[in-house]
Structure formats: structure tokens, C-alpha cells
Amino acid sequence: MRLEIGNFHVHNVEFGKTSSYKDGTLTINKEEALAVVLEDEHITDADIVLTKPGDDVRIVPVKEAIEPRFRLNGGPAFPGVTGKIERVGSGKAVALKNCSVLAVGKHWGSFGDGLIDMSGEGAKYSIFSKLNNICLVADTDEEFERHQIQKKNHALRWAAHRLAEYLGSIVKDMTPDSSELFELEPITKRDEKVQGLPSVVFVMQPQSQIEESGFNDLVYGWDTNTMLPTYMHPNEVLDGAMIGGSYMCCSSKWSTYDFQNCPTIKSLYNEHGKTINFLGVIMSNLNVSLEQKERAAMFVQQIASNLGADAAIITEEGYGNSDADFIECIRLLEEAGIKTVGLTNECTGRDGLSQPLAALDISADAIVSCGNVSTLIELPPMGTVIGELESLMRDGLSGGWAGDEKLGPSVREDGSIIMENNSMFCGDSTLGQSPKMVIEF
Amino acid sequence: MVKEIEKAGITVVQMANLIPIARTVGSNRMVPTISIPYPLGDPKTSKEEQWKLRYHRVGVALDALSTDIEEQTVFEV
Amino acid sequence: MKKGILYLNQFFGQIGGEDKADYEPSIHDGQVGAGLLLNNLLEDAEITHTVICGDNFMGSNEEAAVDSILGFLEGKEFDIFFAGPAFQAGRYGNACGVICKAVKEKFGVPVVTSMHQENPGVDMFKKDIYILRGGPSAANMKKDMPKMAGLGNKLLKGEEIKGAEAEGYYPRGIRFEIFLEDETPASERAISMLLKKINNEPFVSELPIPELETVPIAPAIKLADAKIALITSGGIVPVDNPDKIQSASATRWGRYSIEGMKRLGNEADGAFKTIHAGYDPSAANADPNITLPLDALRAYEEEGKIGSIHDYYYATVGTGTAEGEAARMALEIIEYLKADNVDAVILTST
Numbered sequence: 001m002r003l004e005i006g007n008f009h010v011h012n013v014e015f016g017k018t019s020s021y022k023d024g025t026l027t028i029n030k031e032e033a034l035a036v037v038l039e040d041e042h043i044t045d046a047d048i049v050l051t052k053p054g055d056d057v058r059i060v061p062v063k064e065a066i067e068p069r070f071r072l073n074g075g076p077a078f079p080g081v082t083g084k085i086e087r088v089g090s091g092k093a094v095a096l097k098n099c100s101v102l103a104v105g106k107h108w109g110s111f112g113d114g115l116i117d118m119s120g121e122g123a124k125y126s127i128f129s130k131l132n133n134i135c136l137v138a139d140t141d142e143e144f145e146r147h148q149i150q151k152k153n154h155a156l157r158w159a160a161h162r163l164a165e166y167l168g169s170i171v172k173d174m175t176p177d178s179s180e181l182f183e184l185e186p187i188t189k190r191d192e193k194v195q196g197l198p199s200v201v202f203v204m205q206p207q208s209q210i211e212e213s214g215f216n217d218l219v220y221g222w223d224t225n226t227m228l229p230t231y232m233h234p235n236e237v238l239d240g241a242m243i244g245g246s247y248m249c250c251s252s253k254w255s256t257y258d259f260q261n262c263p264t265i266k267s268l269y270n271e272h273g274k275t276i277n278f279l280g281v282i283m284s285n286l287n288v289s290l291e292q293k294e295r296a297a298m299f300v301q302q303i304a305s306n307l308g309a310d311a312a313i314i315t316e317e318g319y320g321n322s323d324a325d326f327i328e329c330i331r332l333l334e335e336a337g338i339k340t341v342g343l344t345n346e347c348t349g350r351d352g353l354s355q356p357l358a359a360l361d362i363s364a365d366a367i368v369s370c371g372n373v374s375t376l377i378e379l380p381p382m383g384t385v386i387g388e389l390e391s392l393m394r395d396g397l398s399g400g401w402a403g404d405e406k407l408g409p410s411v412r413e414d415g416s417i418i419m420e421n422n423s424m425f426c427g428d429s430t431l432g433q434s435p436k437m438v439i440e441f
Numbered sequence: 442m443v444k445e446i447e448k449a450g451i452t453v454v455q456m457a458n459l460i461p462i463a464r465t466v467g468s469n470r471m472v473p474t475i476s477i478p479y480p481l482g483d484p485k486t487s488k489e490e491q492w493k494l495r496y497h498r499v500g501v502a503l504d505a506l507s508t509d510i511e512e513q514t515v516f517e518v
Numbered sequence: 519m520k521k522g523i524l525y526l527n528q529f530f531g532q533i534g535g536e537d538k539a540d541y542e543p544s545i546h547d548g549q550v551g552a553g554l555l556l557n558n559l560l561e562d563a564e565i566t567h568t569v570i571c572g573d574n575f576m577g578s579n580e581e582a583a584v585d586s587i588l589g590f591l592e593g594k595e596f597d598i599f600f601a602g603p604a605f606q607a608g609r610y611g612n613a614c615g616v617i618c619k620a621v622k623e624k625f626g627v628p629v630v631t632s633m634h635q636e637n638p639g640v641d642m643f644k645k646d647i648y649i650l651r652g653g654p655s656a657a658n659m660k661k662d663m664p665k666m667a668g669l670g671n672k673l674l675k676g677e678e679i680k681g682a683e684a685e686g687y688y689p690r691g692i693r694f695e696i697f698l699e700d701e702t703p704a705s706e707r708a709i710s711m712l713l714k715k716i717n718n719e720p721f722v723s724e725l726p727i728p729e730l731e732t733v734p735i736a737p738a739i740k741l742a743d744a745k746i747a748l749i750t751s752g753g754i755v756p757v758d759n760p761d762k763i764q765s766a767s768a769t770r771w772g773r774y775s776i777e778g779m780k781r782l783g784n785e786a787d788g789a790f791k792t793i794h795a796g797y798d799p800s801a802a803n804a805d806p807n808i809t810l811p812l813d814a815l816r817a818y819e820e821e822g823k824i825g826s827i828h829d830y831y832y833a834t835v836g837t838g839t840a841e842g843e844a845a846r847m848a849l850e851i852i853e854y855l856k857a858d859n860v861d862a863v864i865l866t867s868t
Contacts (some may be wrong), residue, residue, distance in 0.1 A: 111765075111795050124697060149765055149795055198716045211478065211798050249766070263705035275713055288797065289476040290458050311716050313708050320796060320837055321477065324461050341712045343704055346725065349840025352692035359461045360727050366715050367725035368708045372695040374767065374840060396795065398766050405769075420767065421695070432705025435698050437724055439681040440689035442751065442836075444733045445848035446863055451855060452736040453863040456811075463867070469735045477868045479801040480752070482808035491808065499814040499864070503746075503824060506862045509738040 001090045002183040003235040006072075006176030010099040013050050013132045021171045026096060028134070028167070036166040037136060042155040045106060046138040048163075049386050053130050055118040056383035058417075059102060061109030061391040062116055062425045063153045064160050064244055065128055065255040068096040070168030071239075077165045078240045078256070080221015081158060089235030094171050099132040100257050101167065103153070103160035106139040109391030110151035111398050114250030114425030115417075122379040125424040127433050128257075134167065135386050136160050149396030152214035153246045161243070161256070182235050182269060187279055187307065197277040201304050202234065202268055203314040203333075205325055207248040208285040217254070217317070218243040219283060229284040229299040231307070234265045237281055249398035251373055251427035252345055254317045263432035264313060264343070279307050284329065286322040293325045301332035315343035315430045319373055323357040327364055334363040345371040345428040346438050350420075356438070369438040371428035373399075374420055376407075381415030392417060399423025443468045454505045456480060456498065460515055470505045471515045472498060520563035520674045523591065524553045525601035525617050527610045530656075531570030539609075541572030543583050545590040552659060556600060559667030563674050567594065569617075573609035576616065584620045596627060598670055603632035603662040604639060606654040611639025618647045628673040632662045635688075644688040648679075651686050691728075744861040747828035748776075749851065751836030752802065752809040752868035753794030757785055763835055765795035771834035771847045773854060776827070781813035782806040796837030797868055809866060828860050836867055 011024035019029040030048055037046045051057045069077040073091035076083025105113065116128045123129035140155040206217035208224035217224045219232075220241050232241070242259040265281070272278040284300050287293045304312055312333050316326040326344060333340045346356035346369055356369075392400035393410035399422030400410035410419050421427055428434055444467045446453045454470040457463040458480060463471045474480035481498055482491030498518055505516045528538040532551045549557045550568040557565040569587055576583045599621045601614035611633045618629035632652035633640050640649055648669060652662040665686055672679060681696065682689040707724070714721035755763060761772040776782070783789025785803040792802040792809065807813045810831060818824050832851045836844075855863070 200712065209797075212800070263703055264708060267705040267709045271709060271713075276716075288458075288478065290460060290473070293459075311712055313712055321459050321462060324459050328461065339712070339715045341708050341715060343708055344725075346693060346695075347840075348693040349842055351840065351842050352694045354841035355465070355728065356693055356725055359459070359465050360730075361461075362727055364725075364727060365723055366711050366721060367723045368704050368711060369724040370704045372693065375695055396765055398795070401764060403762070422767070429704065432703055432708065434704040435701040436695045436704075437698055437707075438693050438695045439683070439724075441679075441681050441692040441694055442749070442834075442844045442848040443865055444731070445845050446749075446852060446855075446865070447733045447736050449849075449852045449856070450736055451852065451860060451863055452739050453865055455865045455867060457867045459867075465730065467730065467732050469733070474866070478797040478799070479808045480866055480868060481811050481814070482801075482805060484801040484804060484808075491805075492813070495808065495811050496814045496817060499811045499818065500823075502864050503741055503818060506744075506746075506864075507738050507741045510735055512735075513732070 001233045001235045003089055003239055004092045004179055004181050006092065006094040006179045007097045008094065008171050009177045010096050010132055013099060013134060019170045021174060033163060033166060036162050037138065037159045039162065040155050040159055042140050042142060043159055044139050044141050046136065049135040049137055051118050051135060051386060052132045053118060057118040057386060058115065058382035058389065059104055059135060059386040060115040060389060061105045061113035061387055061395065061397060062102050063105060063113050063246060064103040064157045065100045065257040066160055066164040067100055067257045067260045068164045068167035069240060070094050070165060070172045072172060077168060078161045078243060080218060081161050081243055082165050085220050088239040088241050089233050093239060094168055094176060096167060096171065099134060100128060101160050101164040102133050102135045103156045104135045104137045104387045105391060106137050107388045108146060109395035109397050110153060111149045111396050112247050112250055112253060113397055114423050115392060116425045117379060117382060120380065125377065125421065125427045127429060128425055136163055137386060150215065150247060154214060157246060182238060184234065184278060184280065190277065194273050194277050197275065198310040199277045199279050199308050200268060200311045201279045201282050201307060201309040202264060203282045203284055203300055203312055203329060205284045205286050205316040206242065206254060207245050207317040209288050209322065210247050211288065215245055215247040217245040224285045227285060229282055229296055229303060231303055232281045232283045234281050237262055237265060248318050249373060249422045251371060251421050251424045252318050253426050254431055255426050258426055258429065258431045264315065267432065279309055286316060286318055286325045293328055296325065297328040297332045300329050301336050304333060304338055305336045309338050311339040313341050313343065317430065319345055319347050320358050324359040327357065327359045327361050331361050331363045341366040341368065343368045343370060343430045343432065345373055345430055347373045349374050350376050352441060370430045370434035371421060371436040372438050373422045377421060378418045379416065389415065392419060392423065397423045452506050454502045456502055464513055469513050470510065472502045472505055473515065473518055474498065520597040521566045521595055522560065522563050522598045522600060522670065523567045523569060523596045524556055524565050525569045525614065526551060526553065527613060528570060528572040531568065533570055539572045539574035542575055543569060543571040543586045545569050552663065555663050556667055559664055561671045566596065571613065573613055576613040577609050580616060584616060587617060588620060588624055591621065591625065598674055599627055599629045600666055600670060601631040603652045603666060604637060605652055605656060605658060606634040606637050608638050611637035612642065615639040615643030615647065619643060622647060630666050630669050632666050640688055645691045648687045651688065739862045741824050743825040745826050745828055745859060746815065746824050747855055747860045747863050748810055748812065748815065748831040749863055749865045750810045750833050752866060753792045753835040754790055754802065754806045754810045754833050755793055757788055757791050759793050763793060765793050765835060766837045768835040768839050769843050771832060771851060773830045773832050775829060776812055776831050777829040779812065780816050782810060794835045794837060794868060809868060828858055
């Protein structure tokens with residue numbers, strides 16, 4: 001498959017009469033953009049707010065992030081979400097780089113939502129602090145989940161995807177500033193030199209642990225809870241086949257933006273033909289019961305073995321009981337003689353003394369550790385809040401609390417906050433972006 | 442938690458679905474349950490079936506408490 | 519000028535050799551022996567007192583030795599406490615560990631010592647205090663003392679203490695995240711680790727798998743007259759969650775009466791529900807007995823298979839809960855269990 005992504009490097013975003021792009025400036029006609037958002041009658045109130053790196057701004061509750069994209073060969077940028085099911089990963093697409101659409105609750109947050117600071121100490125905790133963020137701040141009529149800790153956030157997430165595709169369409173007829181080519185031939189059709197290199201698969205375990213539909217990551221619009229591990233082309237992941245979910249503690253989460261820009265896939269592409277033969281992606285999932293975990297790991301082992309993999313990189317979107325899925329997969333891959341490196345984050349507690357993963361096995365001898373979910377973070381007030389700051393302590397966000405004997409509430413009267421890394425928006429980036437590491441003290 | 446209880450000399454059996462996790466935290470007597478959200482009764486089955494399953498597995502847990510063991514043991518259900 | 523106190527054994531405190539190993543603790547103004555070197559190496563602090571104790575005295579009269587040394591320190595102003603370096607001397611290493619730990623606990627000041635990796639004191643005390651990596655013998659004094667002074671200077675200035683490897687102390691079993699200075703993303707670290715693993719070259723995992731810690735197995739009980747208690751980490755609480763137990767990373771637990779109850783009522787009855795955020799709550803809300811099997815246990819009580827059920831059950835939430843917090847909550851719960859002579863526990867986890 002061959003995918004060419006034409007990149008437009010956005011340095012500035014502003015509102016204007018006509019939606020357009022010129023010399024790094026993206027201009028958005030707000031009314032037109034909001035019309036796309038309001039196509040769903042469940043959106044009761046919506047606004048778009050712009051913010052850039054360095055702004056004295058805090059954004060919370062953030063539910064999803066998407067890179068604006070548009071597919072030039074027809075078909076939706078996010079199959080199963082913004083349109084019907086059509087295969088992606090080949091042909092041409094355009095992307096607005098250096099920016100993202102954020103789905104932000106106007107009032108209400110949920111367990112999996114996160115926080116982004118655009119400057120100061122807090123900015124180092126999320127890669128989204130470095131992007132020009134186009135914040136869709138909205139409320140909905142989804143009364144059934146208004147006061148639930150776990151929310152599907154369906155209307156807002158889908159609206160943000162529509163908005164991202166609309167923004168992508170602005171540049172559909174223009175010449176990109178640069179372009180990236182992702183091409184990987186079918187496994188048996190590669191030349192001898194490539195075939196002779198060590199073969200590597202990338203095993204992804206997206207979050208899929210809620211049995212009720214509507215919370216989990218999606219593959220072509222399909223709930224990953226209902227799938228068995230399958231083989232995918234990495235281009236499909238980069239091109240909108242995978243959609244972020246609305247359940248996991250936020251720092252462990254993979255947003256759609258993270259899938260679209262998956263750094264480990266890009267690194268594997270860079271090595272392909274030089275040091276390795278990149279076979280492709282095994283899209284697995286994370287499960288609830290032991291039997292499901294074992295079955296999925298067995299499938300991963302079987303697919304990897306029969307593709308002829310010599311080595312694997314595996315990553316999980318989660319912690320806690322999903323560590324059992326992660327470790328079981330590593331154990332079975334190693335058992336099949338496949339040398340495996342795992343990417344994960346840890347939960348060592350605020351005192352750093354807890355067992356780092358819920359399940360451990362000596363076969364997991366090569367782990368890249370991307371962060372500690374329980375890091376306690378204290379941050380000063382920011383001048384402007386996009387969304388509603390109270391949500392951090394009021395709505396059950398995984399890293400916030402209403403009260404604590406020693407620490408007080410997460411949100412203080414002066415607007416300063418104390419929280420766990422758990423709610424830093426996609427902060428541990430176990431898809432490979434994380435500049436963090438957990439070390440011994 | 443289970444380790445502290447056992448350290449205090451109180452015999453304890455852990456009923457858990459994720460046996461690998463129970464084993465990793467150092468549980469000595471373990472009885473598997475059927476899932477995380479519904480450890481002892483699948484809501485898709487009848488009330489009577491749920492009761493039978495629960496009664497049976499709690500019985501296994503009680504038997505585990507009255508069994509001497511030499512090492513970490515998962516009791517078959 | 520900050521103040522430090524140094525602990526030395528009889529040899530380095532210039533009392534004498536092995537024949538003076540039973541020397542009882544004493545305290546001296548200013549610096550003695552190796553203390554002069556340390557004093558010169560401290561930047562904005564001086565060693566105001568030196569404590570000297572024989573290694574055998576500490577070894578065989580630990581409690582008395584510690585009591586008397588803590589007594590010497592009572593009322594003295596000091597900002598840091600040093601001991602050693604102890605090199606590979608086992609008894610001296612033990613003494614440095616014992617006294618550093620005691621001083622840290624009693625006075626809350628930072629404590630620093632140094633030992634060779636084969637000194638048994640390392641494994642005994644590395645989780646409690648900073649023990650710097652030192653050489654095997656006193657020939658390393660000029661290398662090891664500057665390291666102690668270096669860490670001491672940082673602690674006194676309130677500077678950030680970096681990781682074990684960077685600072686040269688033995689890992690204390692504490693894991694925290696850091697931001698890599700060169701910002702190498704995880705993807706690149708993973709590829710580089712993978713290539714090394716493929717090529718059978720040495721590589722270093724960022725998460726070494728710790729050894730499994732087990733506890734002695736408690737004896738089997740006689741069911742017929744046993745009192746059994748139910749505990750759950752599945753977050754089953756009265757519907758109003760009276761103890762405000764958190765839905766994740768819990769630090770609180772609850773104790774709720776089940777006296778005379780045949781089974782747990784559900785959320786719709788206004789009785790019990792789950793507040794655990796780590797799983798789909800609908801099944802447990804509809805029937806909490808599937809997570810906390812009171813109904814089944816009652817049946818066994820009625821049949822006479824067990825003696826009785828403890829009148830309360832205990833609940834917390836097990837998702838993202840720190841091990842230290844879980845252990846503390848367990849200890850608090852155990853007090854109630856012991857007070858009511860509970861013989862055994864069924865712990866259900868989700």
C-alpha cells in the first residue's frame with residue numbers, strides 16, 4: 001500500500017471571512033465551521049476557541065484530539081465516523097500539521113478527560129501544549145450521562161471529527177508545503193535484501209475494556225471490544241482507520257491524533273529496508289476477563305509466528321488490569337522465539353513505591369517506560385481557562401478529586417491546581433512520543 | 442492488601458478473575474471468578490444459574506481456607 | 519552555616535582497633551578522625567559533633583546504643599546526619615544503617631552513608647536511607663567521603679536529588695518519572711532496544727522486573743466454628759457512599775454492617791452499588807452480591823458449614839490504588855478483624 005500525505009505546516013490560526021490557508025496561516029470562517037459542528041442536533045451549544053503554544057491558557061476537560069485531514073481520492077477521512085466504511089491507507093490525503101482539533105466540554109467532564117496547559121510548568125506534561133489548538137467547546141443534550149463518571153461523549157467527539165475533516169478540506173486543492181510517503185509492499189512481494197533483514201511486527205493494544213458499546217477505541221467505526229486481533233497495514237492506522245475512545249485514564253489514552261501520527265510506526269518505517277523488514281501491525285485489544293486476555297494473546301502469537309516475525313514491539317493503551325494483557329502477549333511472543341520490546345507506562349503510586357505493573361513476568365525483559373500515572377503535579381493558575389476548571393475536581397476525572405485530607409481539592413479558589421498525571425491529556429504517549437522515562441530513585 | 446492480612450496471621454482466600462495479577466501481588470490461596478464486572482454471576486444468565494455459580498465458587502473458597510498448602514495455589518472450580 | 523553530625527566506629531573515631539569494638543557510644547565536640555576530611559568538603563556547613571560507637575557494641579546492644587545516641591542528639595541543632603563510609607565492613611555497615619534510619623525517623627533530617635555493594639548493610643537499609651556506592655576498603659576514603667559530602671551539600675542546599683544512577687546511591691525501590699534531557703522519544707528508545715535485542719547485544723530495560731515478594735502461608739482453618747469476614751476491592755458501598763471512597767486511586771475504605779442481612783440489596787432498592795471506575799458497573803449495581811457474595815456465604819452459615827459471618831464487610835476501590843495505601847488500609851481493617859476474632863477472610867477483587 002502506498003499513502004502520500006501532503007502536509008501544510010500551520011504556524012498561525014485565525015478567524016476570518018473565508019476559510020483559507022496561505023503561507024502557514026489557517027483562516028477559519030467560524031460560522032461555516034460551526035455549521036458543520038451543529039449538523040448533529042444533540043449539540044446544543046458550541047463555540048470554537050483558538051489557542052497557541054505560549055498562551056496563558058489551561059484547557060479542561062479535553063475529550064479527544066484530531067489532526068485535520070482530508071482524503072483526496074474520495075471517501076471519508078474517518079471511515080465509520082464521518083462517513084461510510086471505506087478502506088483507507090492508500091492514495092492521497094492532506095493534513096494540517098502542527099495543529100489539532102480538541103473536543104472540550106463546555107461544562108462537563110468525565111473519567112477519561114484530560115487537561116492541557118499551553119505554557120509554563122504544566123506545558124511539559126502533554127505534547128498537545130506544542131500545537132496550535134482549535135478547541136471545539138460545546139455542550140450537548142446527552143442527559144442520560146450528564147452526571148455519570150464514565151461518558152461516551154458521542155456528540156462532541158463525532159462533531160470534532162467532522163470539524164477536523166472540514167478544516168482538512170480547506171487545503172484540498174492546494175499544493176502542500178511538503179509531503180510524506182508511506183509505502184510498504186505485501187510481505188511476500190518484497191525484494192531479497194529486505195526479506196533478508198530481521199522481520200518486525202508492531203502489536204497495538206488499543207483500549208477496549210468497556211463491554212457496553214460507545215466507550216472504546218474504534219477500528220473503521222467498529223468497537224474494538226468486539227474484535228479479535230487482526231493484521232493491519234500501518235498506513236490504515238496513520239490514515240484515520242483508528243479512532244480514540246472515551247474511557248481510559250487520560251495520560252494513558254491514545255487520541256485519534258496519536259494514531260494518525262503514531263511515532264513508533266514512523267520509526268519502524270525509517271528502519272524498514274535498512275535494519276529491519278517491517279511486516280506491519282497486529283491490531284489486538286485489551287480485555288476484561290482472563291479468558292479473553294488469553295485468547296487475544298494467543299491470536300497475537302499465532303499471527304506473529306505465521307507472518308514469520310523475528311521480533312516485535314508491543315504497546316498498551318492502559319494500565320492496571322490491562323497490564324495482564326500486555327504481559328501475557330509478551331510472554332507468548334517470547335515463547336514463540338519472537339524478541340519483544342514493550343512500551344508502557346507505570347503506576348508506582350504517589351510515593352513511587354508501588355509495584356510498577358499489575359502483572360509482571362520475567363519474559364518482559366525489554367521495557368520502555370513512558371511515565372508514571374500517579375505523579376502528583378501542582379500548577380499555578382492560568383489567565384484563561386477554555387472549558388470549565390471545576391470539572392477537574394467535580395466530574396470524576398481520573399487524576400482529580402473533590403477533596404483529600406492532606407491535599408485539599410484539586411482545584412483551589414485562586415485557580416491553581418493539584419492533580420495526578422493520570423489526567424494530563426494523552427501525556428504518557430505510549431505510542432512512542434513520550435520524552436519521559438521512569439527511573440529508580 | 443491480601444499480603445497484609447496473611448501477615449497478620451488471618452487466613453485469606455482471594456477470589457479474582459485475573460489470577461496472574463493475584464499471583465503477582467503475592468496471594469497464596471486463589472479461586473478464579475468469571476469476570477471483572479461480574480465476578481460471581483453473569484447477568485446474561487438466569488438468576489438461578491448465577492446463584493448456583495456463586496454458591497459453588499464461594500464453597501470452593503471456603504474449602505481453600507480449610508486446606509493446608511505449600512505454595513501459591515489456584516483452587517480449581 | 520548549616521550543621522552536621524557524623525557517626526564513626528571505634529576505628530575511624532580513633533578509639534582503637536578490634537580490641538575496642540565493645541566501646542560504648544560517646545559524643546565529641548567538633549571533628550574527629552575522618553570527620554576532618556568531611557568537614558573540609560562541606561560547602562556551607564560544618565561538622566559540629568562526632569558520635570563514636572564500637573561495632574560490636576552496636577551489634578549486640580543495638581537498642582541501648584541507639585537510645586543513648588538519640589539521647590546525645592536530643593536538643594542539638596543539626597541539619598544533616600552522616601555515617602561512615604563503611605566500605606565492606608559488615609558490622610560497621612549495619613551500624614551506619616541502624617543509626618541513620620533511627621536518626622531520620624526521630625529527627626526528620628536527611629541522612630547519608632556509604633558502603634561497598636557487598637556490604638550486607640546495603641540490602642538491609644537501602645530502601646530506608648541514601649547509601650552511596652563506595653569502595654571495598656579504607657583505601658577508598660578519599661573517593662567515598664567526597665561523594666558523601668557531595669550528596670550532603672545538595673541536600674543541605676535543597677537541590678533536586680536525581681535518580682539513583684545519576685547520584686550514585688543504591689536504588690531505594692522508588693520509581694518516579696523524569697523528563698529526559700535530550701527528549702529522546704519512547705519510539706526511538708524502543709527501536710534502539712529492539713535492534714540490540716535482535717543482534718544479541720546487551721541492552722538495559724527501563725523497567726527491571728522486580729522479584730516477587732511472598733508472605734508465609736497462613737494455616738488452614740476449621741470451618742465449622744470459624745468466623746469469616748468479607749472484604750472487597752470492587753467498590754461495593756451503600757448508595758450514598760458515606761465514606762466518600764474515591765472511584766480510582768483510593769485512599770479511603772468503608773466498614774458497613776451486614777448484620778441480619780440475607781443478601782445485599784441493590785442500587786434500585788436504595789441499598790448498595792459500586793463506585794469502582796475501572797469496570798462497567800451495571801451488573802454490580804443490579805446485584806451487588808455478584809461482587810460481594812453475602813447471599814452465598816449466608817447459605818453456608820445456615821447450613822452450618824461455617825460458624826458465623828463477621829457483622830461488617832469492608833470495601834475499597836482497587837483501581838490505580840498505590841500499594842502503600844492498600845497496605846495501610848489493610849492494617850486499619852485488620853484491627854477491626856482482630857477485635858472481633860475473625861478467623862478468615864474472603865477477599866473478592868475485580
